[in-house]
Amino acid sequence: MSAVTPEIQRISGMRRxxxxxxxxxxxxxxxxAVVPLVSVLWLVISNGLARFDMEFLTHSMRNIGxxxxxxxxxxxxxxxxxxVALASxxxxxxxxxxxxxxxxxxxxxRLKRSISFFVDIMTGVPSVVAGLFILAFWIxxxxxxxxxWAGAMALSILMLPTVVRSAEExxxxxxxDLREASYALGVSKWRTIVKVVLPTAxxxxxxxxxxxxxxxxxxxxxxxxxxxxTDSINEDPFNGPQMGLPLYVFDQAARPNDTAIDRAWAGALxxxxxxxxxxxxxxxITYWRSPARKR
Amino acid sequence: MAKQxxxxxxxxxxxxxxxxxxxxxxxxxxxxTAFIGPSGCGKSTFLRTLNRMHEVIPGARVEGKIxxxxxxxxxxxxxxxxxxxxxxxxxxxxxxxPTMSIYDNVAAGLRLxxxxxxxxxxxxxxxxxxxxxxWNEVKDRLNKxxxxxxxxxxxxxxxxxxxxxQPQVLLMDEPCSALDPISTLAIEDLISKLKQEFTIVIxxxxxxxxxxxxxxxxxxxxAAQGQPGKLIEMDxxxxxxxxxxxxxxxxxxxxxxx
Numbered sequence: 001m002s003a004v005t006p007e008i009q010r011i012s013g014m015r016r017x018x019x020x021x022x023x024x025x026x027x028x029x030x031x032x033a034v035v036p037l038v039s040v041l042w043l044v045i046s047n048g049l050a051r052f053d054m055e056f057l058t059h060s061m062r063n064i065g066x067x068x069x070x071x072x073x074x075x076x077x078x079x080x081x082x083x084v085a086l087a088s089x090x091x092x093x094x095x096x097x098x099x100x101x102x103x104x105x106x107x108x109x110r111l112k113r114s115i116s117f118f119v120d121i122m123t124g125v126p127s128v129v130a131g132l133f134i135l136a137f138w139i140x141x142x143x144x145x146x147x148x149w150a151g152a153m154a155l156s157i158l159m160l161p162t163v164v165r166s167a168e169e170x171x172x173x174x175x176x177d178l179r180e181a182s183y184a185l186g187v188s189k190w191r192t193i194v195k196v197v198l199p200t201a202x203x204x205x206x207x208x209x210x211x212x213x214x215x216x217x218x219x220x221x222x223x224x225x226x227x228x229x230t231d232s233i234n235e236d237p238f239n240g241p242q243m244g245l246p247l248y249v250f251d252q253a254a255r256p257n258d259t260a261i262d263r264a265w266a267g268a269l270x271x272x273x274x275x276x277x278x279x280x281x282x283x284x285i286t287y288w289r290s291p292a293r294k295r
Numbered sequence: 296m297a298k299q300x301x302x303x304x305x306x307x308x309x310x311x312x313x314x315x316x317x318x319x320x321x322x323x324x325x326x327x328t329a330f331i332g333p334s335g336c337g338k339s340t341f342l343r344t345l346n347r348m349h350e351v352i353p354g355a356r357v358e359g360k361i362x363x364x365x366x367x368x369x370x371x372x373x374x375x376x377x378x379x380x381x382x383x384x385x386x387x388x389x390x391x392x393p394t395m396s397i398y399d400n401v402a403a404g405l406r407l408x409x410x411x412x413x414x415x416x417x418x419x420x421x422x423x424x425x426x427x428x429x430w431n432e433v434k435d436r437l438n439k440x441x442x443x444x445x446x447x448x449x450x451x452x453x454x455x456x457x458x459x460x461q462p463q464v465l466l467m468d469e470p471c472s473a474l475d476p477i478s479t480l481a482i483e484d485l486i487s488k489l490k491q492e493f494t495i496v497i498x499x500x501x502x503x504x505x506x507x508x509x510x511x512x513x514x515x516x517x518a519a520q521g522q523p524g525k526l527i528e529m530d531x532x533x534x535x536x537x538x539x540x541x542x543x544x545x546x547x548x549x550x551x552x553x
Contacts, residue, residue, distance in 0.1 A: 107353045108353075175390070177386065177388060177390040178390055178392060178393075179351075180348065180351065180386065180390075181386065181390045181391075181392070181453070181456075182392075182403070182407070183348060183351055183376075183379055184346065184348060184379055184383060184384035184386075184457070185379070185380070185383070185403060185404030185407070185456065185457065185460055186376055186377065186378075186379040186380025186381070186383075186404060186408060186460060187376070187403075187404065187407040187408065188376045191407050191408075192407075195403075195407050196392055196394075196403075199394040200392070200393060200394050202394070289394075
């Protein structure tokens with residue numbers, strides 16, 4: 001039996017070639033992925049800046065005629081902020097508690113599997129279906145008026161699965177060592193979850209919630225069916241039609257004159273800025289909470 | 296405050312798999328008892344039955360009696376949380392809470408159970424850190440995160456955290472296996488100091504360590520892979536390491552197998 005003596009070899013030309021080739025492919029794929037992102041941003045910023053001014057941010061469309069310049073999206077900004085805040089208020093606690101149940105309490109039982117299954121199905125619900133459900137149930141059957149609250153409920157249906165899934169992932173990442181360390185100190189299970197598990201997963205959970213918010217803040221279809229729309233400022237989300245930024249963009253972009261088109265672009269830019277600010281706030285919160293800062 | 300533990304006919308299961316069988320022993324108060332034996336022989340499992348940590352794993356259960364000074368730890372009306380408060384545990388890998396500072400880590404067991412005043416907490420934290428020989432190294436950075444310490448310091452932090460709740464018994468599951476020789480020495484010194492106050496049980500793969508720190512040694516073994524682990528022999532450490540009565544013990548400690 002002749003043993004092959006291993007020898008130290010030079011990198012073959014073929015391997016070098018493959019390496020470079022794959023590297024080029026990866027960079028190319030990245031560039032292609034970035035093109036739409038950058039061009040969308042570029043378009044929205046360059047077109048939106050024309051009307052992105054104080055008047056736009058502080059005025060509604062009340063008494064602005066079809067051909068008039070001026071007007072703004074204040075009513076839509078208020079609407080979007082309130083609707084998204086209410087939607088988060090509904091879906092974050094429910095989603096977080098569901099995730100805690102799935103990770104900490106459901107030990108592979110039938111309930112856990114069926115919850116997981118339905119969360120997966122909810123992920124696939126088209127946004128218009130969520131809107132139709134609230135329209136049919138809340139507005140047509142229960143006879144409630146169009147309102148920001150109805151919109152928030154539709155949005156929360158869309159947020160819920162994202163919150164559950166991301167929080168579940170983050171809770172599963174918490175090492176079991178920490179739970180055991182806490183149990184071994186004579187700490188009960190629920191205090192372990194509240195004081196050790198959730199704080200450890202906090203950063204990830206905040207990121208997940210932000211992604212969910214960003215996802216629903218741009219939804220148009222469910223709002224169209226539940227919030228209806230208005231040109232005036234309505235600060236009460238529980239009473240009467242409201243506006244939302246996506247609705248505003250949809251409405252203005254459909255009008256035939258340039259002043260409206262400009263407002264639509266500015267509305268889109270406002271929406272992007274709001275999401276960016278929210279993300280920034282979340283980053284700041286997680287930065288302040290992170291142990292690395294104290295080191 | 297240290298207490299003696301009496302173990303009678305304990306079996307432990309993971310689902311349908313029997314991991315240990317028929318363990319009988321007495322663990323002396325204010326002494327160090329070492330568990331030695333090959334990997335998979337159930338010494339860690341047995342250690343975890345002593346403070347009811349075994350049943351935390353889904354499907355795991357324990358049969359038999361474990362009494363601490365006339366109190367049945369597995370009695371039907373006994374709260375496992377209070378058992379763990381009385382019998383503390385230090386794990387193989389140091390596991391300080393990453394979101395908490397050094398101070399908060401030590402205070403964690405206290406804070407999560409009762410309300411203490413700031414000055415009470417300060418005193419207990421300082422005493423515990425001194426008890427774990429860590430005070431001088433960390434007293435100027437109590438508010439820094441515990442994860443910033445070295446491995447040996449983290450393990451001593453975990454010991455400080457465990458003794459802060461003032462348990463009767465301290466269980467240690469291979470506390471030095473992830474540490475360098477100097478940190479190991481620091482922990483061994485600490486164990487010798489702690490045994491004046493606590494009943495200590497230590498699982499170790501390092502026989503020199505068992506010989507160095509323990510008063511009594513228990514040797515565990517299993518007949519074959521997949522069989523439950525059993526207690527082969529338990530005696531004074533000097534006796535186990537010089538003239539064991541069982542052939543298997545002698546083979547193991549002289550390095551003929553395992």
